[in-house]
Amino acid sequence: MTTRAARRAQLRDLPPGEALPDKPRRTSIPDARPRPSKLRVAAFLAIAALVIGGGVYLAGNVFMGQRDKTNVVGALVVGISMDGFSPNVLNAKPGATLTLDWWNEDAPMHLTGGIHTMVSDKLNVRLELPAQSRKTVTLTAPMAPGDYDFWCDSCCGGKDNPKMHATLRVEA
Numbered sequence: 001m002t003t004r005a006a007r008r009a010q011l012r013d014l015p016p017g018e019a020l021p022d023k024p025r026r027t028s029i030p031d032a033r034p035r036p037s038k039l040r041v042a043a044f045l046a047i048a049a050l051v052i053g054g055g056v057y058l059a060g061n062v063f064m065g066q067r068d069k070t071n072v073v074g075a076l077v078v079g080i081s082m083d084g085f086s087p088n089v090l091n092a093k094p095g096a097t098l099t100l101d102w103w104n105e106d107a108p109m110h111l112t113g114g115i116h117t118m119v120s121d122k123l124n125v126r127l128e129l130p131a132q133s134r135k136t137v138t139l140t141a142p143m144a145p146g147d148y149d150f151w152c153d154s155c156c157g158g159k160d161n162p163k164m165h166a167t168l169r170v171e172a
């Protein structure tokens with residue numbers, strides 16, 4: 001107990017002429033935990049904002065900035081939007097399997113069911129791509145050369161809208 005009241009009580013009980021030894025002093029140890037000043041708080045917030053902002057920026061770049069590039073080996077980058085597929089002609093050798101890094105930056109509220117699709121009976125595909133995402137999908141070219149139509153049927157008029165169609169062109 002080293003409160004002032006306790007010390008005063010001890011002093012009172014001492015015989016006259018005697019003093020308590022000095023209280024152990026702690027001034028040689030710098031205060032390890034200063035109360036944060038407003039400046040420190042501001043600096044912390046500024047750094048936090050930089051770190052978080054930088055993270056958001058980088059994350060955005062991974063998706064938005066590299067939409068025309070891909071980390072998927074051998075993949076063809078194909079975008080889908082309300083303007084259709086981009087590119088809208090894909091070339092393949094007969095029987096080849098195309099790997100597509102398929103991306104969609106449209107917001108869910110603009111898309112029926114929140115998705116774009118890639119549909120073709122002849123190519124035997126019915127693929128879905130959620131809003132604001134990208135995924136790796138494959139298309140297998142038929143053996144017979146020719147132009148094979150595929151389309152998005154989930155938005156913008158779907159199959160009835162010529163803009164929502166694209167072609168897999170199979171050439172030997």
Ligand SMILES: [Cu+2]
Nearest residue numbers: 116117152155
């Ligand atoms: Cu669509």
